Amino acid sequence: MHAAFIFFRPASEYVSLYRDRPQIAWIDRPVNLVILGQWRYERSGFEDNSSPIDYAFQIERTGVFIAILYIIVIVWSFRNMIVCAGSADSDDSQHVLAMFLLSTILYVATVGNLAEIGENCRFRFMVDPLFIMLFALLLKQLIDRAGGKEASP
Numbered sequence: 001m002h003a004a005f006i007f008f009r010p011a012s013e014y015v016s017l018y019r020d021r022p023q024i025a026w027i028d029r030p031v032n033l034v035i036l037g038q039w040r041y042e043r044s045g046f047e048d049n050s051s052p053i054d055y056a057f058q059i060e061r062t063g064v065f066i067a068i069l070y071i072i073v074i075v076w077s078f079r080n081m082i083v084c085a086g087s088a089d090s091d092d093s094q095h096v097l098a099m100f101l102l103s104t105i106l107y108v109a110t111v112g113n114l115a116e117i118g119e120n121c122r123f124r125f126m127v128d129p130l131f132i133m134l135f136a137l138l139l140k141q142l143i144d145r146a147g148g149k150e151a152s153p
Helices: 002-007 021-036 055-061 064-085 092-115 120-146
Strands: none
Touching: 002 055, 002 092, 002 120, 021 064, 064 092, 064 120, 092 120
């Protein structure tokens, strides 16, 4: 569970970057607060599972916005795959792309969070571009529906 909290923290919280964070604090803090939704910004040491987890404290340090957005996009992607599997007129290329993106994100999140604690935010940082592509597919579908176009799921 602790690894999952770390997974949704900003990648700039990695222990090796603490020495450099003061130089980028002018941009790091606003991005972490506004885009990721991280309420508590602090310099702390390397994390491990040796002490009890204070969940309220961990949630404050977690990127709440990005965690919620990840959940929404993953649920939408699963729903989309189920709908596309039963539809004869769905766009197969988008369907295959979404399956690849989702499976890669879930693989990295699952294996990274089960096998490691401490660098999990760096793992998420590496799949964020894939997540952004999935999010763009979601936005495209929502825009097509709002515009009255027949959007394939």
